[in-house]
Amino acid sequence: MNHTTHLLGFPRIGAKRELKTLLESHWRGDIDEAALLRGAKALRQKHWLLQKGAGVALNPVGDFSLYDHVLDAQLLVGAAPPRFGFAAASLSTAQYFELARGNAAQPALEMTKWFDTNYHYLVPEWQTDTVFAAQPQRLLTQVREARALGMAAKPALLGPLSLLWLGKAKGQPFDKLKLLPGLVAAYREVLAALRAEGVEWAQIDEPILALDLEPEWLDALAPAYAELSPHAPKLLLATYFGGVAEHAARLKALPVAGLHLDLVRAPEQLDAFAVDYPADKILSAGVIDGRNIWRADLSALQDRLAPLAEQLGDRLWLAPSCSLLHSPFDAAAETALDHELKNWLAFAVQKLNELKTLKRGLEEGRAAIADELAGSDFARSQRQTSPRIHNPAVSQRLSRLPANADRRASAYPIRAEKQQAWLQLPPLPATTIGSFPQTPAIRASRAAFKKGELSADDYRQAMEKEIELAIRRQEALGLDVLVHGEAERNDMVEYFGEQLAGFAFTQGGWVQSYGSRCVKPPLIYGDVSRPAAMTVDWARYAQSLTAKPVKGMLTGPITILQWSFVRDDLPRSEVCRQIALALNDEVLDLEAAGIRVIQIDEPAIREGLPLRRAERDGYLAWAGQAFRLSCHGVDDATQIHTHMCYSEFGDILPAIAALDADVITIETSRSRMALLEDFGRFHYPNAIGPGVYDIHSPRLPGDGEIRALLDKALKVIPADRLWINPDCGLKTRGWPEVEAALAAMVRVGRELRAELAQRA
Numbered sequence: 001m002n003h004t005t006h007l008l009g010f011p012r013i014g015a016k017r018e019l020k021t022l023l024e025s026h027w028r029g030d031i032d033e034a035a036l037l038r039g040a041k042a043l044r045q046k047h048w049l050l051q052k053g054a055g056v057a058l059n060p061v062g063d064f065s066l067y068d069h070v071l072d073a074q075l076l077v078g079a080a081p082p083r084f085g086f087a088a089a090s091l092s093t094a095q096y097f098e099l100a101r102g103n104a105a106q107p108a109l110e111m112t113k114w115f116d117t118n119y120h121y122l123v124p125e126w127q128t129d130t131v132f133a134a135q136p137q138r139l140l141t142q143v144r145e146a147r148a149l150g151m152a153a154k155p156a157l158l159g160p161l162s163l164l165w166l167g168k169a170k171g172q173p174f175d176k177l178k179l180l181p182g183l184v185a186a187y188r189e190v191l192a193a194l195r196a197e198g199v200e201w202a203q204i205d206e207p208i209l210a211l212d213l214e215p216e217w218l219d220a221l222a223p224a225y226a227e228l229s230p231h232a233p234k235l236l237l238a239t240y241f242g243g244v245a246e247h248a249a250r251l252k253a254l255p256v257a258g259l260h261l262d263l264v265r266a267p268e269q270l271d272a273f274a275v276d277y278p279a280d281k282i283l284s285a286g287v288i289d290g291r292n293i294w295r296a297d298l299s300a301l302q303d304r305l306a307p308l309a310e311q312l313g314d315r316l317w318l319a320p321s322c323s324l325l326h327s328p329f330d331a332a333a334e335t336a337l338d339h340e341l342k343n344w345l346a347f348a349v350q351k352l353n354e355l356k357t358l359k360r361g362l363e364e365g366r367a368a369i370a371d372e373l374a375g376s377d378f379a380r381s382q383r384q385t386s387p388r389i390h391n392p393a394v395s396q397r398l399s400r401l402p403a404n405a406d407r408r409a410s411a412y413p414i415r416a417e418k419q420q421a422w423l424q425l426p427p428l429p430a431t432t433i434g435s436f437p438q439t440p441a442i443r444a445s446r447a448a449f450k451k452g453e454l455s456a457d458d459y460r461q462a463m464e465k466e467i468e469l470a471i472r473r474q475e476a477l478g479l480d481v482l483v484h485g486e487a488e489r490n491d492m493v494e495y496f497g498e499q500l501a502g503f504a505f506t507q508g509g510w511v512q513s514y515g516s517r518c519v520k521p522p523l524i525y526g527d528v529s530r531p532a533a534m535t536v537d538w539a540r541y542a543q544s545l546t547a548k549p550v551k552g553m554l555t556g557p558i559t560i561l562q563w564s565f566v567r568d569d570l571p572r573s574e575v576c577r578q579i580a581l582a583l584n585d586e587v588l589d590l591e592a593a594g595i596r597v598i599q600i601d602e603p604a605i606r607e608g609l610p611l612r613r614a615e616r617d618g619y620l621a622w623a624g625q626a627f628r629l630s631c632h633g634v635d636d637a638t639q640i641h642t643h644m645c646y647s648e649f650g651d652i653l654p655a656i657a658a659l660d661a662d663v664i665t666i667e668t669s670r671s672r673m674a675l676l677e678d679f680g681r682f683h684y685p686n687a688i689g690p691g692v693y694d695i696h697s698p699r700l701p702g703d704g705e706i707r708a709l710l711d712k713a714l715k716v717i718p719a720d721r722l723w724i725n726p727d728c729g730l731k732t733r734g735w736p737e738v739e740a741a742l743a744a745m746v747r748v749g750r751e752l753r754a755e756l757a758q759r760a
């Protein structure tokens, strides 16, 4: 028996983020194009050799990208947006980066999240007259590169339906499917060129199959592949990020040589495929988690796969669930993690070895991999019992919560009255979202403290100086609810994760976010609790400096969950509830310390939405419950704020309202209050602070502009529930612009206040 192992894709950024370094030095002008391309080629080769060393039989080609694989797919079919005026056939590297990053005349392609990952792709732009023309040269070059190294090259392409679906119709709205015939013709040519090159297998990804797909798109699948396959290498159609069981009959009948299924996200879908699996197809079982960092349970996988191996023989292939693009590179490089924790992890390199082991086990029997199984069993049993993971106090506390633990004592109108009784805020109160500029001095102090060059005392004093500065400036500006400024925070999740039990941090666990940008999410490995207060001293110090109310600042449970790698031995909802309780401790401590306005940021609530509509209500229910749980036991008179960026949540307003925050601040200035109209139509019941200053732009808003936004806001939100604030935190800006913008904001607010008083 021989079970082919393969990958859908590999992390292209490199073990030490080499691609980031190459790209950024090239963009800075430190290295020329030739050096960049040489470096990129060397990186690809290194990754292929690494795969080969782990026994991977088919190596993906084309998964590597200088910026984004969706942009590459657009270019493969010659579909760069015409607004740039570039010739598809002779696109230069410089022009490639202009598409990705914009140039003096044209903004970059829009960027959006790749399904429910933290990767962002460049959105194709479709027009009624978009023409396609195959441009396979770059891909062919890489195929030859791989083959020169002795690799069995398996080109990995984003499929035509997914590419088309993921793009946006520009100009007059039109049915994107009208473009499919031309697009398929271009794909046909690309695939024919690969076949002529002697490529045996090509992988073609159709991840949109795991979404709620419109029937027309599903019906377009069979004709498209009937058109492609006669001229193509053997096609492996890959689906991932969810189950496609409801399309099993359709996919089994498709004229392709194999199917890849994500059996990590949707293990149950195997049943729908295994019955009557067509004899002419291979089945690629995606069993190693490409989206998370935990070691696989190899014993359980052997048990699950053995009958399938029996049934399919060589036609069973083994793979990670999805591209390893979403996995960090190598856990072995984590020298600061303790041995026990490190032993629970599998990054991309370790996942390759897991594949290899699974293959051997299935081919040669369990005895052949006895050591590896013992190692995996040991890690699993440790995770099941380790006191570092399991803290009975946490589960007990959760199980003993009263049924109404996620409800405030009184309804919003009563709370609002009690809050106003002590806050005595003027109409249209002005505030900010939390952070003030992270100056070089602040970053230098933090770095020195981390390195041990600055004592804890000196560091505290340095931060207190910053807090005092922020308070004085806010007082001078005339803001009504002040913040301490978040000088001490490196990152809004990391800051909390570092102080919570159950979290760990890696040194090199980077994953690509977009282009050269990477993120390094914390690992939530155990039950979450809060050993000691995390923000209280800073907030209390800030409050001691002023008679104005200071707003305490926390990152919410959903956002902490969403921006971390989460343990896989508990439901995400449960982990989220644990985080909520830890935050609840902080909320109550802040309240006891006299901080009676508390903001719990949830910028990630929208991006946690499941891909399938049927699962969304369930998610919103537990996410909302966790948010409210973090305010458990708070006094009516304590004012809870929340904040969200990215204005795309018009469709989940009922869930946002159900958070029952007293005040919500949102990003609206860019969209010119479009979101606010949704809030108005929905009759959002509590107070709202729509952003009037676009903090993502260095441009200062003029008084007239702010006024226009507020006038618009007043049409949908009653004046007594309207706040004035910027779109988001100000940490990326400089003080001079922040002071100017906030001064304008306060000035316009006061004028409007006076007018409202006169009218009354």
Ligand code: GLN
Pocket: 433, 434, 435, 486, 492, 553, 601, 603, 643, 644, 645, 728, 729, 730, 731
């Ligand atoms: N309080 C955070 C800040 O001001 C909020 C950041 C965010 O919403 N992403 O920086």
Ligand code: ZN
Pocket: 433, 603, 643, 644, 645, 646, 727, 728, 729
């Ligand atoms: Zn924000």
